[in-house]
Amino acid sequence: MSKIEYPTLVPELRFPEFVEQDGWKPKILEEVCDLQAGKFVKAANIKSEKDDSLYPCYGGNGLRGFTESFTHNGNYSLIGRQGALCGNINFVSGKFHATEHAVVVEPKEGVDNSWLYYELCRLNLNRFATGQAQPGLSVDNLYRVDTHVPLVEKEQQKIADCLVSIDGLITTNTKKSDSLKLHKKGLIQKLFPEEGKRVPELRFSDFEGDWKPASIAKMGMVVTGSTPSTSHTEYYGGEHLFVSPADISENRFIETTKSTLTTEGIRKSRVVQSGSVLFVCIGSTIGKTAQVKYDCATNQQINAITAFPGYDDDFLYYLLSFHSLTISELAGKQAVPIINKATFSKVVLMVPEEKEQKRIADILSSIDELISALNKKIEALKAHKKGLVQRIFPYLERVSE
Incomplete structure (x- = not known):
């Protein structure tokens, strides 16, 4: 009967001082x-x-x-x-x-x-x-x-030191990202008026006067998404993003989606213009908010809002994000929470003049850009670490004799 054993192994990548050492x-x-x-x-x-x-x-x-x-x-x-x-x-x-x-x-x-x-x-x-x-x-x-x-403990230590240093960078950048998120959260609470008030706690010195009430329908065109027939495979697997609630994370912009549509598929959908704001109105993740960088389509669980003249897309993203919990409560308690398009469109929020909208959006966007850059750096470090582990640890193979 064949006997199965593990051989001594050598990793693909090894520190120079240990190249002549025996295998692991x-x-x-x-x-x-x-x-x-x-x-x-x-x-x-x-x-x-x-x-x-x-x-x-x-x-x-x-x-x-x-x-x-x-x-x-x-x-x-x-x-x-x-x-x-x-x-x-x-x-x-x-x-x-x-x-x-x-x-x-x-x-x-x-x-x-x-x-x-x-x-x-x-x-x-x-x-x-x-x-x-x-x-x-x-x-x-x-x-x-x-x-x-590794038979030599110093080689173990060298490997560990290398990976610990990468983990340290990941931790440091994660803390920076978390701090910026906390700063942004506190800033938003001050830049938007509390319920029942017409001016925010914190305001740029060159703006004055009360914010005005406006319904979502007045601020932008509301479009409820739809799903092209899944029985037509020719509609799926193309270059156009097809957004579902699962694609909306804590990131502001939607850049990739689990499903995509072909040109034929997107013709069977309701196209959402770049810059539009997405708001989940059905299901367990009701209230999730995002913004799109490119023309795309969404499924029926999402309402898209494209700003009318006088209203800024970026400001609308932050406005709806700030009020997402309050709007979500309109769904009530039911097995499948839902806010229909009519109810969503009638929601009234306080809004300043367009110049002030843009100023608020600019300062919050600058923080989001910093957070996004840090998150990309974190993901790059994680990918680098994963690839490094695959090379500095040997691949385990079983051999028979």
Whole structure:
């Protein structure tokens, strides 16, 4: 009978000082680290908000909340062992509580702690989960997972240092992006009047006078989308964007969509002009708002608003974003929330003169551009890290003899 084994492997990309070293040695996790399940804590003792007297509490799906007790103090990788996200890896520092649904990982002698974290992330441990209704990972099964380890700990450290530096850049830029989002949120609340008021708290010095009430129908042409027949395959797979609520994220502009239309398909749709504002009016994501850069089409869950003369498209995006929650409440409580076109069109909001609209839109757009640039940098760093991991860790192959 053929015997299956793992060979010694060499990664595609290696730091120069380790090129002459032997390949990475095959091991199982039991030889690399000690694994220990955490300690049970009552759900009632897990708080949703942190204060100085509480410690992070990690369970099967990552951070659960905060507790008065802690089980560990130091730097550890944690493996989620229960739930839909079992196999997820977190690296935790300081005092924390690990529940029985998390496995605490401690490296053995000769294994770098940070390198081990990246190796665990790479192993895709979720594939070893058992059970359907409630997938889980047992410590015994985890111990038998195959891995490869550089024999020289300094090589492990060099790999870890490289990846830690990239993660540091990702974290730094993420914090900058989050800070800008928070600043923008606070600024919007001051640049638009509170309910029942006719002027905002913060205003540019060269503008005065009350803002005027105007319905959405007065501000722009409202178009409800439609879906070309899916039985006609010739309508789909072209170069024209076809927007559904799933395509609307926290980003302002829609630049890609899951489905696209051919020229023939978009002729069967209601074309939305570039610059128009999109507002989800049906379904669980009612109130989501976006803006389009290019002519496109939307499905029937979305109303598009194209500004009339005297009204600025960009301002309308921020205006509807600011009032999205209030407008969403018009749907009421029903199985499938819906705001029909007539009701949506009659919504009255306070609006300034066009010059003030443009000034408000310009300052908020400048912040959005900074956020967008940071988000693109973050995505580029993540892609670079992913590609690097594929090259500085060896590809695991099984060979028979």
